[in-house]
Amino acid sequence: MSPVPPVKPEENEFRPHVYDGIREYDKRLPNWWLYTLYITIVFWVGYWGYYEWFRAGPTGAQDVAAEMARIESARLSTAPLDDPSLWKMSRNSEFVAAGKAVYEAACAACHLASLRGKAESTVAIGPDLTDTTWVHGGRPTEVHALINKGVLAKGMPTWGPVLGARKIGEVTAYIMSKHREGEPVVIAPPASP
Ligand code: HEC
Known part of the structure; x- marks a missing residue:
C-alpha cells in the first residue's frame, strides 16, 4: 500500500x-x-x-446567407448561359459583387460608376444601362452577347477576349441586378455618335 x-x-x-x-x-x-x-x-x-x-463579426444568419450564395454561385457557374440562369446570377450576391468589381475596372470610364452614362453626364460616352430602353435588346442573353462582341463602330469595345467568359457573366449579372425580370423593354434606335 x-x-x-x-x-x-x-x-x-x-x-x-x-x-x-x-x-x-x-x-x-x-x-x-x-x-x-x-x-x-x-x-x-x-x-x-x-x-x-462592435458587431464586427457576421451573425449566424449572415453566415448562412453567404454560404448559400457561395453554393448557388458554384452551381450557376456551370449552368448553361440562358436568360433564367443569368437572371438568377443577377440575384446572387457573389456574382453581383464580382461583376461590380469588373464593371468599375472596365466599364465605369464610359458608362459611369452609377451605370447611368449619358443620362447622368454629357461627358459620358456610353448609354444608360439602368433604364428600360436598350439599343441592342434588354434580355440578359442579349446584353451578355453585346458585351462579348462590342459595337466597335460606336465606340463600345469587344470585351470577350479581354475579360473572358467568367467575367462577362459576372458583369452581365451586375447590370441585370439593376433590372427586374419581366420589366418592359423598349428598343431605341442607336443615338448618332
Ligand atoms: C470606351 C467606352 C466604353 C467602355 C469602356 C464600355 N462601353 Fe459599353 N458602350 C459604349 C458605347 C458608346 C455604347 C453604345 C453602343 C451603340 O449605341 O450601339 C455602349 C453600349 C453598351 C451596352 C448596350 C446598351 C444598349 O442600350 O443596348 C452595354 C450592355 C454595354 N455597353 C456594357 C458595357 C460593359 C459591361 C462594359 C465593361 C465591360 C462597357 N460597356 C464598357 C461605350 C463603352
Missing part, C-alpha cells in the same frame, strides 16, 4: 452545514480551476465585444 500523504489539520475542516447526513470539507478551489475561470472571463469580454458590441 502506498503511504497516504499527511493531511494538514486546516485542510480537513468541515463546513458547518449537514444535509442528509452529508458533510462537506471546506477547501480552496484548485488553481487550475480558478485560472480556467479567469481565462473564460477574459475570452468572454473579447468575444462579446467583437460580436455584440
